[in-house]
Amino acid sequence: MTISRSISATVSLMAKQLTEKQFLKNYNVHDFDVPLVTVDMAIFTVKEGKLQVLVVKRAQHPAKGKWALPGGFVDMTLDKTLNDTAYRKLKEKTGVDTSYLEQVESFGGAGRDPRGWSVTVAYLALISSDDIVLSKDESSEDVTWVPIEDMGEKVELAFDHDAVLKACHGRLKGKVQYTSLPVNLLPADFTLTELQKTFEIILDKSVEKKSFRRRILDADILEETGEMKTGSNRPAKLYRVKPEGESHFFARSLEGPR
Amino acid sequence: MTISRSISATVSLMAKQLTEKQFLKNYNVHDFDVPLVTVDMAIFTVKEGKLQVLVVKRAQHPAKGKWALPGGFVDMTLDKTLNDTAYRKLKEKTGVDTSYLEQVESFGGAGRDPRGWSVTVAYLALISSDDIVLSKDESSEDVTWVPIEDMGEKVELAFDHDAVLKACHGRLKGKVQYTSLPVNLLPADFTLTELQKTFEIILDKSVEKKSFRRRILDADILEETGEMKTGSNRPAKLYRVKPEGESHFFARSLEGPR
DNA sequence: CCACATAGTGGCAATAAGCCACCATGTGGT
DNA sequence: ACCACATGGTGGCTTATTGCCACTATGTGG
Numbered sequence: 001m002t003i004s005r006s007i008s009a010t011v012s013l014m015a016k017q018l019t020e021k022q023f024l025k026n027y028n029v030h031d032f033d034v035p036l037v038t039v040d041m042a043i044f045t046v047k048e049g050k051l052q053v054l055v056v057k058r059a060q061h062p063a064k065g066k067w068a069l070p071g072g073f074v075d076m077t078l079d080k081t082l083n084d085t086a087y088r089k090l091k092e093k094t095g096v097d098t099s100y101l102e103q104v105e106s107f108g109g110a111g112r113d114p115r116g117w118s119v120t121v122a123y124l125a126l127i128s129s130d131d132i133v134l135s136k137d138e139s140s141e142d143v144t145w146v147p148i149e150d151m152g153e154k155v156e157l158a159f160d161h162d163a164v165l166k167a168c169h170g171r172l173k174g175k176v177q178y179t180s181l182p183v184n185l186l187p188a189d190f191t192l193t194e195l196q197k198t199f200e201i202i203l204d205k206s207v208e209k210k211s212f213r214r215r216i217l218d219a220d221i222l223e224e225t226g227e228m229k230t231g232s233n234r235p236a237k238l239y240r241v242k243p244e245g246e247s248h249f250f251a252r253s254l255e256g257p258r
Numbered sequence: 259m260t261i262s263r264s265i266s267a268t269v270s271l272m273a274k275q276l277t278e279k280q281f282l283k284n285y286n287v288h289d290f291d292v293p294l295v296t297v298d299m300a301i302f303t304v305k306e307g308k309l310q311v312l313v314v315k316r317a318q319h320p321a322k323g324k325w326a327l328p329g330g331f332v333d334m335t336l337d338k339t340l341n342d343t344a345y346r347k348l349k350e351k352t353g354v355d356t357s358y359l360e361q362v363e364s365f366g367g368a369g370r371d372p373r374g375w376s377v378t379v380a381y382l383a384l385i386s387s388d389d390i391v392l393s394k395d396e397s398s399e400d401v402t403w404v405p406i407e408d409m410g411e412k413v414e415l416a417f418d419h420d421a422v423l424k425a426c427h428g429r430l431k432g433k434v435q436y437t438s439l440p441v442n443l444l445p446a447d448f449t450l451t452e453l454q455k456t457f458e459i460i461l462d463k464s465v466e467k468k469s470f471r472r473r474i475l476d477a478d479i480l481e482e483t484g485e486m487k488t489g490s491n492r493p494a495k496l497y498r499v500k501p502e503g504e505s506h507f508f509a510r511s512l513e514g515p516r
Numbered sequence: 517c518c519a520c521a522t523a524g525t526g527g528c529a530a531t532a533a534g535c536c537a538c539c540a541t542g543t544g545g546t
Numbered sequence: 547a548c549c550a551c552a553t554g555g556t557g558g559c560t561t562a563t564t565g566c567c568a569c570t571a572t573g574t575g576g
Contacts, residue, residue, distance in 0.1 A: 191523085192523085192524090193522080193523075209523095209524085210524090210525075210526090213524075213525090232521075232522075233520075233521045233522040233523075234521080234522050234523045234524085235522095235523080236522080236523055236524085237523085237524090252532090
């Protein structure tokens with residue numbers, strides 16, 4: 001039984017605690033109020049023509065001062081489910097309380113956090129950049145958007161958050177191939193061209209205009225607002241997502257050029 | 259370090275322990291060896307023309323005597339990752355140590371287990387019924403296969419395992435639409451008709467023969483063994499999965515008849 | 517008032533699935 | 547030995563969906 005710790009005062013307590021836990025486990029008795037589980041999330045938005053992720057500078061040890069995905073411990077007094085934790089964290093960091101949210105994968109192991117065996121449940125969130133109200137001052141945390149292409153070189157993540165992010169990014173790219181997910185990255189009203197651009201940014205490749213429009217329109221998930229987006233050149237029809245038309249699955253994936 | 263204590267004697271310790279944990283959490287110090295996390299799995303096989311799931315009769319409280327999905331606590335002394343736990347559990351229950359294994363979803367909440375807030379990481383496993391060596395006596399647990407269609411009426415699951423199973427079954431059905439997953443439910447060598455039947459059993463609908471064969475063969479994931487399956491009527495070519503041809507994704511989903 | 521950029525469409529080619537009839541080749545009964 | 551039968555396997559057309567690309571439509575701004 002190895003216990004390495006800097007806080008010497010707790011060492012003796014820990015030893016006893018470990019055996020108590022072991023004992024309790026053997027008798028199938030558990031009623032702890034602090035599950036050793038965290039939720040970490042990859043919150044995506046499209047800003048300045050780039051897919052960006054929200055990262056937070058850690059204010060506490062371990063990895064103090066390093067960038068990490070937003071997240072934290074499940075709070076059993078506040079959260080009834082894991083989803084509650086995810087929504088709470090999303091709200092804390094972005095001010096957004098309704099958005100696309102999806103559980104992606106859980107990462108657990110002895111090596112991923114210096115504090116020992118831990119589990120994190122990774123979530124994917126998509127929000128419109130319009131909705132963001134970054135609460136920089138609120139918790140005096142440094143919060144910022146980083147283009148996904150800059151991750152790894154310009155910004156390095158603590159713990160195994162690079163793997164967590166990779167899983168979330170992979171899920172996003174995968175789903176975009178055969179669903180209408182990207183509508184969740186746009187404001188309520190948008191043009192088809194804006195939607196197509198969003199697809200292209202996520203897939204990092206161009207999409208054929210006619211095919212794209214047919215696909216989306218035939219799916220019958222959008223409705224015209226009646227308004228037009230005016231600005232430069234020919235105005236474009238504005239669309240919004242039909243009620244309950246949120247997540248449509250297509251029979252074929254969005255292919256690239258032959 | 260002795261672990262000899264009666265359950266009643268631990269009650270008072272429980273209160274202190276909670277505060278110790280709270281203390282530790284506040285200082286971001288965690289080094290417990292018993293994460294309050296379980297892994298539960300839906301182990302599928304196809305037997306007697308039916309998709310079946312492995313269930314275990316619980317030998318201990320809570321839900322003693324009720325059926326449940328196989329699973330259990332992460333053992334930090336044995337498991338380096340969550341996948342290790344899953345593989346260990348799979349081996350314990352079926353004797354199989356290599357098979358298709360995939361993490362599906364995590365379920366966490368205050369209400370899912372009477373012992374309190376808990377998290378389970380659900381896994382999906384596919385094994386060939388040939389490989390099974392049920393270890394009934396080993397842990398004196400009652401272990402049995404149940405056709406998925408009998409779940410709910412003939413067999414009820416403890417905790418929220420019905421939801422866990424539903425998620426795993428849903429994942430399986432979803433993936434079978436556009437991958438070659440079912441090869442993992444067959445023995446090493448099989449005929450195309452056997453593979454097609456497996457698809458049909460999982461999807462619970464018939465699949466067009468020619469379309470199916472084209473799809474699989476064009477994907478170039480199988481190779482002929484050179485042997486023929488003889489038995490009744492015209493013998494059929496035997497195939498096996500090419501090395502690294504395990505999980506092929508198709509551009510289009512497997513549709514039913516129009 | 518005209519060039520231009522962007523919105524939106526027509527129509528055919530290419531791809532992959534559905535459909536179904538037909539041929540191939542064993543086993544087993546007489 | 548032979549033939550009915552069940553199952554394996556294929557040819558070839560139809561249908562559905564996407565790719566392709568040129569062409570038309572309609573505003574803005576000089």
